Amino acid sequence: MKAEWKKQFNRFNKRMTPCRQAIIDIFEEKRKHLSAEEVYILLRKKRRKVGMATVYRNLDLLSQMGLLHRLNFGDGKEHYEMARISPAKHHHHLVCTRCGKAVDYSELVGEEHEFLNRLEKKLGDKYDFSIQSHQIYFYGLCKDCR
Amino acid sequence: MKAEWKKQFNRFNKRMTPCRQAIIDIFEEKRKHLSAEEVYILLRKKRRKVGMATVYRNLDLLSQMGLLHRLNFGDGKEHYEMARISPAKHHHHLVCTRCGKAVDYSELVGEEHEFLNRLEKKLGDKYDFSIQSHQIYFYGLCKDCR
DNA sequence: GAAAATTTTGAGAATGATTATCAATATCTA
DNA sequence: TAGATATTGATAATCATTCTCAAAATTTTC
Numbered sequence: 001m002k003a004e005w006k007k008q009f010n011r012f013n014k015r016m017t018p019c020r021q022a023i024i025d026i027f028e029e030k031r032k033h034l035s036a037e038e039v040y041i042l043l044r045k046k047r048r049k050v051g052m053a054t055v056y057r058n059l060d061l062l063s064q065m066g067l068l069h070r071l072n073f074g075d076g077k078e079h080y081e082m083a084r085i086s087p088a089k090h091h092h093h094l095v096c097t098r099c100g101k102a103v104d105y106s107e108l109v110g111e112e113h114e115f116l117n118r119l120e121k122k123l124g125d126k127y128d129f130s131i132q133s134h135q136i137y138f139y140g141l142c143k144d145c146r
Numbered sequence: 147m148k149a150e151w152k153k154q155f156n157r158f159n160k161r162m163t164p165c166r167q168a169i170i171d172i173f174e175e176k177r178k179h180l181s182a183e184e185v186y187i188l189l190r191k192k193r194r195k196v197g198m199a200t201v202y203r204n205l206d207l208l209s210q211m212g213l214l215h216r217l218n219f220g221d222g223k224e225h226y227e228m229a230r231i232s233p234a235k236h237h238h239h240l241v242c243t244r245c246g247k248a249v250d251y252s253e254l255v256g257e258e259h260e261f262l263n264r265l266e267k268k269l270g271d272k273y274d275f276s277i278q279s280h281q282i283y284f285y286g287l288c289k290d291c292r
Numbered sequence: 293g294a295a296a297a298t299t300t301t302g303a304g305a306a307t308g309a310t311t312a313t314c315a316a317t318a319t320c321t322a
Numbered sequence: 323t324a325g326a327t328a329t330t331g332a333t334a335a336t337c338a339t340t341c342t343c344a345a346a347a348t349t350t351t352c
Contacts, residue, residue, distance in 0.1 A: 013327090013328080014328075014329095015318090015319065015320075015327095015328060015329075017318080017319085017328090017329065017330085019329080019330075020329095035309095036309080036310080037309085049331090050330085050331085051330065051331040051332065051333095052310090052331090052332095053310090053311080053312085053330080053331070053332080053333090054329080054330055054331070056309090056310060056311075057311090057329085057330085058329095060310095060311095064243070070220060072218040072220065074216060074218065074224075076308075076309070076338090076339075077308090077309060077310090078220075078309085078310085094269055094273055094275055094277070096275070097210075097278070103273055103275075105269055105272075105273065107265065107268055107269060107272070108261075108264075108265050108268065111261070112261070112265070115254075115257070115258070115261060118254075119253065119254050119258070119284075120284060122253055122254065123240055123251055123253060123284060124286070126251075126253070127240055127249055127251065127288075128288070128289040129240055129242070129249075129284070129286045129287065129288055129289070130286045130287050130292060131240070131284050131285070131286035132243070132285055132286045132287070133284075133285045133286075134282065134283060134284045134285065135282070135283045135285070136280065136281070136282050136283075137280060137281045137282075137283075138265075138266060138269060138275070138277050138279075138280045139277070139278055139279045139280065139281070140270070140275045140276045140277035140278045140279075141275065141276050141278070142273075142274070142275055143274040143275070146276060159298090159299085160299080160300090161298095161299060161300075161347090161348065161349080163299090163300065163301085163347080163348085165300080165301075166300095181338095182338080182339080183338085195302090196301085196302085197301065197302040197303065197304095198302090198303090198339090199301080199302070199303080199304090199339090199340075199341085200300080200301055200302070202338090202339060202340075203300085203301085203340090204300095206339095206340095222309090222310075222337080222338070223337090223338060223339090224338085224339090293352105294351100294352095295350100295351085295352085296349105296350080296351075296352095297348105297349085297350070297351085298347105298348080298349075298350085299346105299347080299348070299349085300345105300346080300347070300348085301344105301345085301346070301347085302343105302344100302345090302346095303342100303343100303344105304341105304342090304343105305340105305341080305342080306339105306340080306341070306342090307338105307339085307340070307341080308337105308338095308339090308340095309336105309337095309338090309339100310335105310336085310337085310338100311334105311335080311336070311337095312333100312334085312335070312336085313332100313333085313334080313335090314331105314332100314333100315330105315331100315332105316329105316330085316331090317328100317329075317330070317331100318327105318328085318329070318330085319326105319327085319328070319329085320325105320326085320327075320328085321324100321325085321326075321327090322323100322324090322325085322326095
Protein backbone atom coordinates (compact mmCIF):
# COMPACT_ATOMS: atom_id res chain seq x y z
CA MET A 1 0.00 0.00 0.00
CA LYS A 2 2.68 2.46 1.00
CA ALA A 3 4.93 1.36 -1.83
CA GLU A 4 2.17 2.11 -4.27
CA TRP A 5 1.73 5.58 -2.85
CA LYS A 6 5.42 6.20 -2.98
CA LYS A 7 5.34 5.44 -6.69
CA GLN A 8 2.44 7.81 -7.02
CA PHE A 9 4.46 10.50 -5.25
CA ASN A 10 7.41 9.93 -7.53
CA ARG A 11 5.21 10.27 -10.55
CA PHE A 12 4.30 13.75 -9.31
CA ASN A 13 7.95 14.60 -8.46
CA LYS A 14 6.94 14.71 -4.86
CA ARG A 15 8.40 13.04 -1.80
CA MET A 16 6.77 10.96 0.85
CA THR A 17 7.60 12.81 4.04
CA PRO A 18 6.80 12.05 7.68
CA CYS A 19 4.37 14.92 7.68
CA ARG A 20 2.48 13.60 4.69
CA GLN A 21 2.48 10.13 6.13
CA ALA A 22 1.03 11.48 9.35
CA ILE A 23 -1.76 13.21 7.47
CA ILE A 24 -2.59 10.06 5.55
CA ASP A 25 -2.58 8.12 8.82
CA ILE A 26 -5.10 10.51 10.31
CA PHE A 27 -7.52 9.91 7.47
CA GLU A 28 -7.04 6.18 7.69
CA GLU A 29 -7.75 6.20 11.39
CA LYS A 30 -10.68 8.58 11.43
CA ARG A 31 -12.31 7.31 8.25
CA LYS A 32 -14.43 10.37 7.87
CA HIS A 33 -14.35 13.79 6.30
CA LEU A 34 -12.18 16.36 8.05
CA SER A 35 -11.51 20.05 7.58
CA ALA A 36 -7.97 21.41 7.39
CA GLU A 37 -8.26 22.71 10.90
CA GLU A 38 -9.48 19.37 12.22
CA VAL A 39 -6.49 17.67 10.63
CA TYR A 40 -4.22 20.29 12.17
CA ILE A 41 -5.67 19.68 15.62
CA LEU A 42 -5.48 15.92 15.29
CA LEU A 43 -1.83 16.19 14.32
CA ARG A 44 -1.07 18.26 17.38
CA LYS A 45 -2.83 15.75 19.61
CA LYS A 46 -0.36 13.23 18.29
CA ARG A 47 2.42 15.61 19.24
CA ARG A 48 3.33 16.27 15.66
CA LYS A 49 4.15 19.91 15.20
CA VAL A 50 3.01 20.72 11.69
CA GLY A 51 2.33 24.24 10.54
CA MET A 52 -1.09 25.20 9.25
CA ALA A 53 0.33 26.17 5.87
CA THR A 54 1.84 22.74 5.51
CA VAL A 55 -1.45 21.10 6.31
CA TYR A 56 -3.16 23.12 3.59
CA ARG A 57 -0.40 22.48 1.09
CA ASN A 58 -0.54 18.77 1.65
CA LEU A 59 -4.29 18.44 1.64
CA ASP A 60 -4.19 20.20 -1.68
CA LEU A 61 -1.43 17.97 -3.00
CA LEU A 62 -3.11 14.77 -1.86
CA SER A 63 -6.32 15.91 -3.51
CA GLN A 64 -4.58 16.59 -6.77
CA MET A 65 -2.97 13.18 -6.57
CA GLY A 66 -6.38 11.65 -6.18
CA LEU A 67 -5.69 10.26 -2.73
CA LEU A 68 -8.20 12.55 -1.08
CA HIS A 69 -11.52 13.89 -2.23
CA ARG A 70 -12.32 17.50 -1.60
CA LEU A 71 -15.84 18.13 -0.35
CA ASN A 72 -17.82 21.28 0.12
CA PHE A 73 -20.78 21.39 2.46
CA GLY A 74 -21.47 25.08 2.08
CA ASP A 75 -20.12 26.00 5.51
CA GLY A 76 -17.29 28.11 4.16
CA LYS A 77 -14.53 25.59 4.49
CA GLU A 78 -13.29 22.65 2.51
CA HIS A 79 -13.48 19.13 3.82
CA TYR A 80 -11.42 16.15 2.79
CA GLU A 81 -11.82 12.42 2.93
CA MET A 82 -9.99 9.34 1.73
CA ALA A 83 -10.81 8.76 -1.88
CA ARG A 84 -10.96 4.99 -1.54
CA ILE A 85 -11.00 3.41 1.85
CA SER A 86 -12.65 0.54 0.09
CA PRO A 87 -14.72 0.38 -3.09
CA ALA A 88 -17.52 -1.17 -1.08
CA LYS A 89 -17.77 1.90 1.09
CA HIS A 90 -18.33 4.30 -1.74
CA HIS A 91 -20.69 6.97 -0.50
CA HIS A 92 -22.08 10.46 -0.95
CA HIS A 93 -23.47 13.16 1.30
CA LEU A 94 -26.63 14.58 2.74
CA VAL A 95 -26.10 18.17 3.87
CA CYS A 96 -28.24 20.25 6.19
CA THR A 97 -28.41 23.74 4.74
CA ARG A 98 -29.07 25.29 8.11
CA CYS A 99 -26.56 23.74 10.53
CA GLY A 100 -24.10 22.41 7.98
CA LYS A 101 -24.17 18.87 9.30
CA ALA A 102 -23.14 16.33 6.68
CA VAL A 103 -24.20 12.70 6.81
CA ASP A 104 -22.68 9.98 4.68
CA TYR A 105 -24.99 7.64 2.86
CA SER A 106 -24.30 4.61 0.77
CA GLU A 107 -27.80 3.55 -0.16
CA LEU A 108 -28.25 2.32 -3.70
CA VAL A 109 -24.65 3.05 -4.54
CA GLY A 110 -24.40 -0.13 -6.56
CA GLU A 111 -27.16 0.93 -8.87
CA GLU A 112 -25.96 4.48 -8.74
CA HIS A 113 -22.46 3.47 -9.66
CA GLU A 114 -23.55 1.66 -12.78
CA PHE A 115 -25.60 4.61 -13.86
CA LEU A 116 -22.89 7.16 -13.15
CA ASN A 117 -20.27 5.16 -14.98
CA ARG A 118 -22.40 5.19 -18.07
CA LEU A 119 -23.02 8.90 -17.69
CA GLU A 120 -19.38 9.60 -17.00
CA LYS A 121 -18.31 7.91 -20.19
CA LYS A 122 -20.87 9.79 -22.22
CA LEU A 123 -19.95 13.16 -20.75
CA GLY A 124 -16.22 12.60 -20.98
CA ASP A 125 -16.56 11.93 -24.70
CA LYS A 126 -18.97 14.68 -25.48
CA TYR A 127 -17.28 17.50 -23.59
CA ASP A 128 -13.71 16.26 -23.96
CA PHE A 129 -13.12 15.97 -20.24
CA SER A 130 -11.06 13.29 -18.55
CA ILE A 131 -13.35 12.68 -15.63
CA GLN A 132 -11.70 11.54 -12.43
CA SER A 133 -14.38 11.59 -9.78
CA HIS A 134 -17.87 12.70 -8.93
CA GLN A 135 -19.86 13.81 -5.96
CA ILE A 136 -23.56 13.80 -5.27
CA TYR A 137 -24.97 16.13 -2.67
CA PHE A 138 -28.51 16.11 -1.35
CA TYR A 139 -29.47 19.32 0.42
CA GLY A 140 -32.21 19.77 2.97
CA LEU A 141 -33.01 20.27 6.60
CA CYS A 142 -32.06 17.73 9.22
CA LYS A 143 -34.36 16.65 12.03
CA ASP A 144 -33.01 19.23 14.47
CA CYS A 145 -33.29 22.16 12.09
CA ARG A 146 -36.88 21.73 11.07
CA MET B 147 -44.86 34.57 -12.14
CA LYS B 148 -44.04 37.70 -10.19
CA ALA B 149 -47.21 37.43 -8.15
CA GLU B 150 -46.20 33.97 -7.12
CA TRP B 151 -42.80 35.17 -5.99
CA LYS B 152 -44.36 37.98 -4.06
CA LYS B 153 -46.41 35.43 -2.15
CA GLN B 154 -43.26 33.48 -1.53
CA PHE B 155 -41.59 36.61 -0.17
CA ASN B 156 -44.52 37.30 2.13
CA ARG B 157 -44.35 33.78 3.43
CA PHE B 158 -40.78 34.54 4.53
CA ASN B 159 -41.74 37.95 5.92
CA LYS B 160 -39.61 39.53 3.27
CA ARG B 161 -40.35 42.26 0.76
CA MET B 162 -39.98 42.28 -2.96
CA THR B 163 -37.73 45.28 -3.53
CA PRO B 164 -36.37 46.83 -6.73
CA CYS B 165 -32.95 45.54 -5.81
CA ARG B 166 -34.17 41.98 -5.45
CA GLN B 167 -36.14 42.24 -8.64
CA ALA B 168 -33.05 43.45 -10.44
CA ILE B 169 -31.06 40.47 -9.20
CA ILE B 170 -33.75 38.06 -10.31
CA ASP B 171 -33.84 39.77 -13.70
CA ILE B 172 -30.12 39.28 -14.11
CA PHE B 173 -30.44 35.55 -13.60
CA GLU B 174 -33.37 35.37 -15.98
CA GLU B 175 -31.47 37.19 -18.67
CA LYS B 176 -28.14 35.46 -18.31
CA ARG B 177 -29.51 32.00 -17.68
CA LYS B 178 -26.28 30.71 -16.28
CA HIS B 179 -24.43 30.40 -13.03
CA LEU B 180 -22.95 33.62 -11.66
CA SER B 181 -20.78 34.52 -8.70
CA ALA B 182 -21.71 37.31 -6.29
CA GLU B 183 -19.14 39.56 -7.89
CA GLU B 184 -20.45 38.84 -11.36
CA VAL B 185 -23.95 39.76 -10.25
CA TYR B 186 -22.57 42.93 -8.68
CA ILE B 187 -20.82 43.93 -11.90
CA LEU B 188 -23.87 43.17 -14.03
CA LEU B 189 -26.00 45.33 -11.76
CA ARG B 190 -23.59 48.23 -12.15
CA LYS B 191 -23.59 47.84 -15.90
CA LYS B 192 -27.33 48.41 -15.71
CA ARG B 193 -26.63 51.55 -13.68
CA ARG B 194 -28.12 50.06 -10.56
CA LYS B 195 -26.06 51.05 -7.58
CA VAL B 196 -26.29 48.12 -5.21
CA GLY B 197 -23.79 47.54 -2.44
CA MET B 198 -21.80 44.33 -2.33
CA ALA B 199 -23.23 43.42 1.06
CA THR B 200 -26.72 43.69 -0.33
CA VAL B 201 -25.87 41.43 -3.22
CA TYR B 202 -24.59 38.80 -0.80
CA ARG B 203 -27.55 39.16 1.51
CA ASN B 204 -30.00 38.73 -1.31
CA LEU B 205 -28.24 35.86 -3.00
CA ASP B 206 -28.37 34.15 0.34
CA LEU B 207 -32.02 34.96 0.86
CA LEU B 208 -33.02 33.83 -2.61
CA SER B 209 -31.15 30.59 -2.07
CA GLN B 210 -32.91 29.95 1.20
CA MET B 211 -36.20 30.65 -0.51
CA GLY B 212 -35.37 28.04 -3.09
CA LEU B 213 -35.34 30.49 -5.97
CA LEU B 214 -31.64 30.08 -6.56
CA HIS B 215 -29.34 27.12 -6.26
CA ARG B 216 -25.97 27.61 -4.66
CA LEU B 217 -23.12 25.89 -6.47
CA ASN B 218 -19.54 25.28 -5.53
CA PHE B 219 -16.95 24.58 -8.18
CA GLY B 220 -13.97 24.51 -5.84
CA ASP B 221 -12.62 27.87 -6.95
CA GLY B 222 -13.10 29.50 -3.58
CA LYS B 223 -16.31 31.32 -4.31
CA GLU B 224 -19.96 30.44 -4.41
CA HIS B 225 -21.94 30.49 -7.62
CA TYR B 226 -25.67 30.81 -8.04
CA GLU B 227 -28.17 29.90 -10.71
CA MET B 228 -31.92 29.93 -11.19
CA ALA B 229 -33.39 26.91 -9.51
CA ARG B 230 -35.97 26.31 -12.22
CA ILE B 231 -35.72 28.12 -15.49
CA SER B 232 -37.68 25.18 -16.82
CA PRO B 233 -38.00 21.61 -15.61
CA ALA B 234 -36.87 20.43 -19.01
CA LYS B 235 -33.57 22.19 -18.59
CA HIS B 236 -32.62 20.48 -15.37
CA HIS B 237 -28.88 20.01 -15.41
CA HIS B 238 -25.72 19.38 -13.43
CA HIS B 239 -22.08 20.30 -13.77
CA LEU B 240 -18.75 19.12 -15.06
CA VAL B 241 -15.90 20.93 -13.31
CA CYS B 242 -12.28 21.21 -14.36
CA THR B 243 -10.17 20.84 -11.24
CA ARG B 244 -7.31 22.80 -12.74
CA CYS B 245 -8.84 25.90 -14.32
CA GLY B 246 -12.17 25.84 -12.53
CA LYS B 247 -14.24 25.96 -15.69
CA ALA B 248 -17.73 24.56 -15.15
CA VAL B 249 -19.82 23.17 -17.99
CA ASP B 250 -23.51 22.40 -17.71
CA TYR B 251 -24.75 19.06 -18.92
CA SER B 252 -28.22 17.67 -19.19
CA GLU B 253 -27.51 14.25 -20.63
CA LEU B 254 -29.61 11.43 -19.24
CA VAL B 255 -31.31 13.73 -16.79
CA GLY B 256 -34.63 12.02 -17.38
CA GLU B 257 -33.29 8.70 -16.28
CA GLU B 258 -31.21 10.37 -13.61
CA HIS B 259 -34.18 12.20 -12.26
CA GLU B 260 -36.20 9.06 -11.78
CA PHE B 261 -33.34 7.39 -10.00
CA LEU B 262 -32.59 10.37 -7.78
CA ASN B 263 -36.21 10.77 -6.79
CA ARG B 264 -36.28 7.23 -5.58
CA LEU B 265 -33.03 7.72 -3.72
CA GLU B 266 -34.18 11.01 -2.27
CA LYS B 267 -37.27 9.44 -0.81
CA LYS B 268 -35.30 6.60 0.68
CA LEU B 269 -32.70 8.88 2.23
CA GLY B 270 -35.19 11.40 3.52
CA ASP B 271 -37.00 8.66 5.40
CA LYS B 272 -33.94 6.89 6.72
CA TYR B 273 -32.00 9.91 7.94
CA ASP B 274 -34.97 12.09 8.81
CA PHE B 275 -34.03 14.84 6.41
CA SER B 276 -36.46 16.94 4.40
CA ILE B 277 -34.53 16.98 1.17
CA GLN B 278 -35.00 20.03 -1.00
CA SER B 279 -32.51 19.73 -3.81
CA HIS B 280 -29.48 17.89 -5.06
CA GLN B 281 -26.40 18.53 -7.11
CA ILE B 282 -24.17 16.18 -9.03
CA TYR B 283 -20.62 17.23 -9.84
CA PHE B 284 -18.22 15.41 -12.14
CA TYR B 285 -14.62 16.46 -11.63
CA GLY B 286 -11.80 16.10 -14.10
CA LEU B 287 -9.55 17.93 -16.51
CA CYS B 288 -10.90 19.80 -19.49
CA LYS B 289 -9.33 19.65 -22.93
CA ASP B 290 -7.16 22.71 -22.36
CA CYS B 291 -5.81 21.56 -19.02
CA ARG B 292 -4.61 18.14 -20.04
C1' DG C 293 -53.31 59.24 4.72
C1' DA C 294 -49.87 60.09 8.59
C1' DA C 295 -47.34 57.93 12.27
C1' DA C 296 -45.39 53.77 14.06
C1' DA C 297 -43.34 49.41 13.18
C1' DT C 298 -40.67 46.62 10.37
C1' DT C 299 -37.54 45.57 6.76
C1' DT C 300 -33.87 46.85 3.61
C1' DT C 301 -29.90 49.11 2.22
C1' DG C 302 -25.01 51.05 1.86
C1' DA C 303 -20.41 51.82 3.34
C1' DG C 304 -16.92 50.25 5.47
C1' DA C 305 -14.91 47.44 9.14
C1' DA C 306 -14.24 42.79 10.65
C1' DT C 307 -13.82 37.91 10.09
C1' DG C 308 -11.97 33.71 8.77
C1' DA C 309 -10.31 30.36 5.53
C1' DT C 310 -6.77 29.87 2.42
C1' DT C 311 -2.46 31.20 -0.12
C1' DA C 312 2.06 33.47 -0.76
C1' DT C 313 6.77 34.50 0.81
C1' DC C 314 11.18 33.17 1.92
C1' DA C 315 14.80 31.53 4.57
C1' DA C 316 16.04 27.23 6.92
C1' DT C 317 15.79 21.99 6.61
C1' DA C 318 15.38 17.73 4.81
C1' DT C 319 15.73 14.47 1.06
C1' DC C 320 17.25 12.61 -3.20
C1' DT C 321 20.74 11.94 -6.99
C1' DA C 322 24.98 11.81 -9.34
C1' DT D 323 29.66 13.61 -0.12
C1' DA D 324 28.25 17.56 -3.00
C1' DG D 325 24.83 19.65 -5.49
C1' DA D 326 20.16 19.86 -6.83
C1' DT D 327 15.53 19.73 -5.61
C1' DA D 328 11.62 19.52 -2.60
C1' DT D 329 9.53 20.57 1.97
C1' DT D 330 8.55 23.00 5.95
C1' DG D 331 7.34 26.76 9.41
C1' DA D 332 6.22 31.32 10.70
C1' DT D 333 4.11 35.05 9.38
C1' DA D 334 2.15 38.29 6.30
C1' DA D 335 -1.09 38.89 2.67
C1' DT D 336 -5.29 37.92 0.11
C1' DC D 337 -9.88 37.56 -0.82
C1' DA D 338 -14.66 36.06 -0.33
C1' DT D 339 -18.07 36.71 2.81
C1' DT D 340 -20.37 38.54 6.99
C1' DC D 341 -21.22 42.07 10.47
C1' DT D 342 -22.52 46.71 12.15
C1' DC D 343 -25.35 50.42 12.42
C1' DA D 344 -27.46 54.45 11.03
C1' DA D 345 -30.28 56.09 7.14
C1' DA D 346 -33.91 55.10 3.78
C1' DA D 347 -37.81 52.56 2.12
C1' DT D 348 -41.91 49.98 2.71
C1' DT D 349 -45.82 48.15 5.14
C1' DT D 350 -49.19 48.37 8.77
C1' DT D 351 -52.12 50.53 11.95
C1' DC D 352 -55.13 53.90 13.59
